[in-house]
Amino acid sequence: MRVSDFWRLMDDEFGAGYSRVLARDLVLSAAGGRTAVDALGSGLEPRRVWLAICEIQDVPPERRLGRDVAPKA
Secondary structure, eight states, rough: OHHHHHHHHHHHOOOHHHHHHHHHHHGGGGGTSHHHHHHHHOOOHHHHHHHHHHHHHHHOOOGTOOOOOOOOO
């Protein structure tokens, strides 16, 4: 997963504004007690950060891969 995919998933799940608040303020024990922004900045794999947020925010497993996007014709 790329960092851009992480942000797309965050925005799709939480909205563009709230996703930034979560990423900046929510401390993730699964990310070494860091926020998502700090974890990503230190090189932690974006998928691991995303899954840590999903766990703590109770995102259902069926939404952890993101919403379905129709292919471009």
